[in-house]
Amino acid sequence: MTFTIFPAVDILKGRAVQLVRGQASSAKVFGSAVEAARRWKRQGAAWLHLVDLDAAFGKGNNASLVSEIIATTGLNVELTGGIRDEPSLQRALATGCARVNIGTAAVKRPDWTDEVVASYGERIAVALDVRGESLATHGWTSASGSMWEVVDRLTAAGCRRFVVTDTEVDGTLSGANVDLLLKVAERTSAQVVASGGVASLDDVYALAQAADRGIEGVIVGSALYLKKFTLKQALAVAAGTMKPPFRPTSPDLEVVADPADVPDTDQPDTPIAAEATDADITDTAEATQVDVPDAIEAATPDPQEPDGVAADSESDGHPSRVVPTRKDEYERSLQVGDDQA
Ligand code: AMZ
Numbered sequence: 364m365t366f367t368i369f370p371a372v373d374i375l376k377g378r379a380v381q382l383v384r385g386q387a388s389s390a391k392v393f394g395s396a397v398e399a400a401r402r403w404k405r406q407g408a409a410w411l412h413l414v415d416l417d418a419a420f421g422k423g424n425n426a427s428l429v430s431e432i433i434a435t436t437g438l439n440v441e442l443t444g445g446i447r448d449e450p451s452l453q454r455a456l457a458t459g460c461a462r463v464n465i466g467t468a469a470v471k472r473p474d475w476t477d478e479v480v481a482s483y484g485e486r487i488a489v490a491l492d493v494r495g496e497s498l499a500t501h502g503w504t505s506a507s508g509s510m511w512e513v514v515d516r517l518t519a520a521g522c523r524r525f526v527v528t529d530t531e532v533d534g535t536l537s538g539a540n541v542d543l544l545l546k547v548a549e550r551t552s553a554q555v556v557a558s559g560g561v562a563s564l565d566d567v568y569a570l571a572q573a574a575d576r577g578i579e580g581v582i583v584g585s586a587l588y589l590k591k592f593t594l595k596q597a598l599a600v601a602a603g604t605m606k607p608p609f610r611p612t613s614p615d616l617e618v619v620a621d622p623a624d625v626p627d628t629d630q631p632d633t634p635i636a637a638e639a640t641d642a643d644i645t646d647t648a649e650a651t652q653v654d655v656p657d658a659i660e661a662a663t664p665d666p667q668e669p670d671g672v673a674a675d676s677e678s679d680g681h682p683s684r685v686v687p688t689r690k691d692e693y694e695r696s697l698q699v700g701d702d703q704a
Contacts, residue, residue: 366571366601367580369412369441369556370403370587370594372396372432374425376417381585383534385492385503387420393588396425400432403587406594410439412526412558412582413460418445419467420502426454433459441556443490443526447472452479456486464526466490467500469517470508477520488524488556489517493543499530511550518551524579525555532560534585539566541573548577558582564592564609567600 372379375390379399383389393399400411413432418424424445433440443464446455455463462485469476469489480487491513492499497506498513514525527547529540539560548555554577557570561583570581580601587594592609599605 364574366574366578367410367556368408368567368594368597368601369410369580369582370408371412371414371558371582371584372399372403373414373416373584374428377425377428379588380416381534381588382416385499385530385533387416387502389534391585391588396428397432397435399588400436400438403594404436404438407598408438408594410441410461410580411436412441413443415442415444416502418451419443420504421445424451424454426458429455429460430458441488441526448475462486462488462524464488464490466492466498469513470498470500473513473516477516480517480520480522484521485523487522488526489513489522491525491527491547492530493527494530503530514547514551518553522551522553524553525551526558526582527555528558528582529560533558535560536562536585536589536591538562539570539581541566541569544570544578545573545576548573551577553577554579556580556582561586562591564596564600564605565607567592567597568607568609571601571603 371381373381374396375387377396379393379396380390381393382391400413403411411432413429415425415429429440429442439461440458441462441464442455442458442460443466446452446463446465447468452463452465465476465479465487466489469491476489480489491510492503493510494503494506496510498508498510499506517525525547527544529543532538532540537560539557539562541557544555544557556579558581561567561581563586566586567581567583570578583594583597586592587597596605600609
């Protein structure tokens with residue numbers, strides 16, 4: 364039974380962002396979307412979940428950037444956001460993505476969605492952006508319909524896969540809504556991809572354990588960008604080579620791991636989180652750049668460390684981001700070693 368980890372690249376004005384409960388005003392900016400995608404590839408991703416938030420909010424689209432990401436990374440891409448009619452579907456498919464997800468149209472244009480789901484098979488999945496028992500639409504600015512009616516209708520139409528996001532926990536790092544995901548999986552013959560709230564390796568493990576109940580994979584966004592765990596660790600959990608108990612991340616590390624405090628030092632253009640303002644969203648990426656404080660640079664430990672994951676200069680959990688006093692604990696938390704297998 365395979366279980367897929369989908370690192371998320373949510374694109375707003377060309378940049379990788381993470382929102383809390385889908386609110387644009389909550390955006391944390393993590394640098395260029397292309398760089399984010401490249402980083403997930405370097406760390407072992409096979410798939411990316413790309414969300415064109417501008418398109419989802421009905422404000423243009425990032426199709427050419429998406430094409431660039433697909434061409435430069437060569438990864439399988441699940442593309443979503445603003446795919447609501449024939450022109451937007453064709454534009455999305457023309458990027459070279461492996462498949463697309465349709466959200467709003469599944470509720471608002473049921474006949475068209477049923478038709479394309481039936482005719483494109485594997486290339487189309489349906490995004491269930493769940494709010495209560497309804498589905499959030501139009502960039503999650505409104506909600507309508509009964510999610511169960513939509514699940515039943517699209518299952519009958521031949522939908523292969525539902526990507527289920529609990530919009531009420533998305534971006535909150537409060538844990539995946541496993542009950543909701545299992546309920547959907549029990550109701551449909553389609554596969555379920557989980558999304559929303561993932562905070563820890565325990566979430567990844569719990570979902571991976573449900574692979575034989577129809578949970579095919581999980582989308583991980585904020586937890587990766589905020590370094591709650593590494594992609595390498597999540598992939599190891601998915602592959603079954605890393606098992607609980609997972610060591611909790613130390614409180615000190617959480618502070619240090621905030622990219623706004625300590626940006627990647629080995630990749631000058633890698634993500635740097637910053638609270639987005641309106642000007643930020645419409646402005647260029649420079650607005651979010653944060654210089655590496657000299658003191659932190661000086662305190663940077665040697666990247667040639669003994670343990671596999673920590674020694675990997677391409678790991679997101681690069682030891683240069685850790686204050687030396689917490690270094691051992693940090694390395695232990697990142698280790699995908701024999702003791703965890
Ligand atoms: O965060 C948001 N406000 C948001 C978001 N992440 N709004 C939409 N989306 C995503 C959905 C789904 O994958 O999770 O966009 C897709 C749906 O877009 P549309 O345009 O088909 O409803």
